[in-house]
Amino acid sequence: MSREMFSGNLRNRLHSDEWLIWQDQYEAKENLKYESLFALSNGYLGIRGSHEEGTKITLPYLYINGVFDKSETFMRELSTLPNWLGIRLYVEKELIGIEDCEILEFSRVLDMKGAFLGKRVRLKDSKGRETLIEGIRFVSRNNVHRMGIRLYVTPLNYSGIIEVESIIDGTIINFYDAPRFKVKHTYMTANEKLAADGCYVEVATRENHLHVGCGCRIEAYADGKQILGNRMISRFGEQSVEFGDIHVEEGKEVEIVKYVSMYTERECPAYALHTTIEKEIEGFVETGFDQELKAHEDVYKNMWENADIQITGDDELNRAVRFNIFHLMSTGNEHDDHVNVGAKLLTGEEYGGHAFWDTELFMLPFFSWVFPKTAQNLENYRYHLLDAARANAHKNGYKGAQYPWESADDGTEQCPDWTIEPDGTCYRCYVAVYEHHVTAAVAYGIYNYVKITQDMDFLYSKGAEILTETARFWASRCEYNKEQDRYEINQVTGPDEWHEPVNNNLYTNYLARWNLGYVLSLLASIKKENQEAYDILIEKTGLTEAETAHWKEVQEKMYLPRKEGTRLLEQFEGYFELDNVTIEKYDENDWPVRPDALKTKRARETQINKQADVVMLLHLMGNEFDEETIKENYAYYEKRTLHGSSLSPSIFSVMGLKVGDDSKAYRYLRRAAFIDLLNMQGNTREGIHAANTGGVWQTIVFGFAGVAQREDGMLKVHPNMPKEWQGLTFRLHYRGAWLEITADGSNQAKVIRLAGEPVEAEINGKVTTI
Numbered sequence: 001m002s003r004e005m006f007s008g009n010l011r012n013r014l015h016s017d018e019w020l021i022w023q024d025q026y027e028a029k030e031n032l033k034y035e036s037l038f039a040l041s042n043g044y045l046g047i048r049g050s051h052e053e054g055t056k057i058t059l060p061y062l063y064i065n066g067v068f069d070k071s072e073t074f075m076r077e078l079s080t081l082p083n084w085l086g087i088r089l090y091v092e093k094e095l096i097g098i099e100d101c102e103i104l105e106f107s108r109v110l111d112m113k114g115a116f117l118g119k120r121v122r123l124k125d126s127k128g129r130e131t132l133i134e135g136i137r138f139v140s141r142n143n144v145h146r147m148g149i150r151l152y153v154t155p156l157n158y159s160g161i162i163e164v165e166s167i168i169d170g171t172i173i174n175f176y177d178a179p180r181f182k183v184k185h186t187y188m189t190a191n192e193k194l195a196a197d198g199c200y201v202e203v204a205t206r207e208n209h210l211h212v213g214c215g216c217r218i219e220a221y222a223d224g225k226q227i228l229g230n231r232m233i234s235r236f237g238e239q240s241v242e243f244g245d246i247h248v249e250e251g252k253e254v255e256i257v258k259y260v261s262m263y264t265e266r267e268c269p270a271y272a273l274h275t276t277i278e279k280e281i282e283g284f285v286e287t288g289f290d291q292e293l294k295a296h297e298d299v300y301k302n303m304w305e306n307a308d309i310q311i312t313g314d315d316e317l318n319r320a321v322r323f324n325i326f327h328l329m330s331t332g333n334e335h336d337d338h339v340n341v342g343a344k345l346l347t348g349e350e351y352g353g354h355a356f357w358d359t360e361l362f363m364l365p366f367f368s369w370v371f372p373k374t375a376q377n378l379e380n381y382r383y384h385l386l387d388a389a390r391a392n393a394h395k396n397g398y399k400g401a402q403y404p405w406e407s408a409d410d411g412t413e414q415c416p417d418w419t420i421e422p423d424g425t426c427y428r429c430y431v432a433v434y435e436h437h438v439t440a441a442v443a444y445g446i447y448n449y450v451k452i453t454q455d456m457d458f459l460y461s462k463g464a465e466i467l468t469e470t471a472r473f474w475a476s477r478c479e480y481n482k483e484q485d486r487y488e489i490n491q492v493t494g495p496d497e498w499h500e501p502v503n504n505n506l507y508t509n510y511l512a513r514w515n516l517g518y519v520l521s522l523l524a525s526i527k528k529e530n531q532e533a534y535d536i537l538i539e540k541t542g543l544t545e546a547e548t549a550h551w552k553e554v555q556e557k558m559y560l561p562r563k564e565g566t567r568l569l570e571q572f573e574g575y576f577e578l579d580n581v582t583i584e585k586y587d588e589n590d591w592p593v594r595p596d597a598l599k600t601k602r603a604r605e606t607q608i609n610k611q612a613d614v615v616m617l618l619h620l621m622g623n624e625f626d627e628e629t630i631k632e633n634y635a636y637y638e639k640r641t642l643h644g645s646s647l648s649p650s651i652f653s654v655m656g657l658k659v660g661d662d663s664k665a666y667r668y669l670r671r672a673a674f675i676d677l678l679n680m681q682g683n684t685r686e687g688i689h690a691a692n693t694g695g696v697w698q699t700i701v702f703g704f705a706g707v708a709q710r711e712d713g714m715l716k717v718h719p720n721m722p723k724e725w726q727g728l729t730f731r732l733h734y735r736g737a738w739l740e741i742t743a744d745g746s747n748q749a750k751v752i753r754l755a756g757e758p759v760e761a762e763i764n765g766k767v768t769t770i
Contacts, residue, residue, distance in 0.1 A: 046346025348687020
């Protein structure tokens with residue numbers, strides 16, 4: 001596809017092809033995939049890329065980050081809110097829509113540089129009337145309470161009247177296309193005029209009664225003059241419709257603009273929602289669609305200056321990498337530290353918008369290096385929910401703070417106790433009962449964030465309190481084996497969820513041991529360097545010397561399983577006694593084929609893994625293992641991992657580079673980068689794989705660019721690029737400096753300081769001041 005196919009309205013606004021994701025034909029069965037791919041978010045809210053006129057197959061969801069509700073479901077989940085996308089155009093009662101007319105031309109395009117969605121359709125109705133519609137849609141990053149749609153409509157072979165409906169639809173429900181699971185999380189509190197013109201709908205969540213308001217106003221223009229006639233506002237149950245008509249002439253373009261605003265009770269009192277939104281839309285109309293869109297694009301220009309990765313010589317992959325970065329950075333919120341980044345961002349309903357360990361280990365590194373303020377907000381989110389984590393530990397019989405496997409807005413465990421199968425049967429879900437390594441991930445996230453940003457104020461206050469309570473949890477979670485004189489963690493599930501539960505999962509034990517050791521070291525540092533902060537910490541946590549002495553014992557005597565006489569680390573106690581099934585075949589995408597042995601055996605009876613487990617440990621704690629140990633374990637577990645989770649390929653790519661498996665590392669990167677664009681796992685309809693977006697960034701920066709931090713914290717850059725690349729450029733924030741890193745085809749790196757104070761770094765093996 002090419003931007004040249006558009007008229008000047010969009011052609012002059014679209015960026016170059018390297019920034020564009022195209023849909024070049026309409027296939028109804030592909031709707032849900034493209035709704036995820038073309039979703040737009042601004043950190044505050046997200047809306048899927050549905051068609052304005054509506055289609056039969058659609059999940060037209062709109063979410064505001066942090067607006068959760070439970071009602072009849074098993075868990076608090078992001079609530080689908082009134083959808084403002086609706087614009088319907090009629091000629092003599094015939095809907096001008098892609099499923100109601102013959103499609104003569106069709107294209108949609110996501111412009112990642114400008115962060116907007118464009119379209120061009122030429123449709124012919126049953127009477128032969130042809131209409132050309134071009135459009136642009138955006139959710140403003142400049143003012144997150146403003147969203148807009150502009151349609152350019154041209155009747156190509158007729159004149160007459162086009163009737164317009166602008167719709168706010170409050171009927172949309174969660175699990176819109178799943179009869180067994182449908183649920184309505186809101187009830188309507190107002191359906192009325194916005195002002196003299198426009199629609200206003202207000203709803204509240206059913207459990208906590210949090211009010212959300214949505215207002216919109218539609219205008220039509222020709223030659224700069226308003227031409228919408230016979231305007232009226234109608235209310236049809238939970239739908240609000242603003243109607244108007246337009247006299248059109250053959251071949252003459254008219255412009256339809258929809259101005260939208262949304263607020264919640266979190267930003268202003270419920271009684272002020274209507275007036276606040278009314279004033280916001282008045283301001284939006286006064287500012288103008290073009291001006292607000294330009295301000296929005298200016299924000300994204302700055303964001304891309306920080307976040308862009310430029311790969312020379314591999315254009316297709318570069319576009320896919322930008323796609324992943326676009327969705328990740330669009331969801332991060334630099335203003336609100338009470339929201340997180342869900343496992344499907346704000347693009348779909350799977351996992352209910354919950355935060356997992358994905359945030360700390362897959363997405364937080366990106367934000368820490370690229371958008372430190374957003375990273376700080378993500379850390380503050382965990383601090384705000386520390387008391388809930390303490391309560392969760394107490395409920396489960398432990399001390400300290402146990403962070404939930406799935407977290408929403410209140411910090412309680414949102415992983416359901418039961419799962420419903422498609423046939424209606426239920427089975428017990430034990431993930432939250434056994435999968436505790438998220439607590440270690442929260443601790444590691446703090447360590448890594450501070451290591452990158454040097455935010456010592458956070459570390460010595462909020463961070464130290466979280467870390468102390470997580471260490472306290474692990475000390476209480478461990479069991480003393482008197483016979484072996486060691487501490488163990490039994491009945492636990494590690495990152496590989498196909499073996500559930502096990503005893504002494506190496507990843508979990510190792511991270512618990514690390515958490516305890518890091519906190520003991522940190523406590524000594526705080527006491528030495530900031531006595532006041534230390535005293536406050538002791539007062540808040542009630543920590544005693546006897547307790548820390550016990551922690552030291554647990555840390556020193558933690559059991560870490562491995563195969564006697566070898567370098568092989570044992571994924572969990574008894575893993576090597578399972579059937580030694582390996583992967584022998586690969587499909588046309590060079591992806592592992594499920595071994596035949598799994599047709600008669602369950603995965604848990606074999607050594608076959610769902611995702612990186614021991615290899616994930618090597619990724620996080622690589623400095624603690626020698627090169628040969630890393631090599632042998634990567635090779636062993638790579639032959640036994642099916643990558644049943646999108647979290648896995650990026651980690652194997654990074655580690656493949658570390659052990660010299662360069663060719664496979666590049667193929668793993670391509671798999672990760674295209675996982676949603678090509679719908680490789682068949683579930684892009686449910687939303688973008690958030691952890692994978694962060695994993696793609698890590699693969700390039702930590703893998704192929706060879707960025708790392710030495711044990712003393714110094715930045716290290718040592719590229720190892722694939723033969724397909726001639727060059728690589730990206731930017732990072734490091735200890736107050738803003739750096740641009742480039743690498744050429746001979747794997748030589750160059751680092752330039754764009755702003756901030758001079759820093760030392762090891763570049764190509766040589767320490768230099770930048």
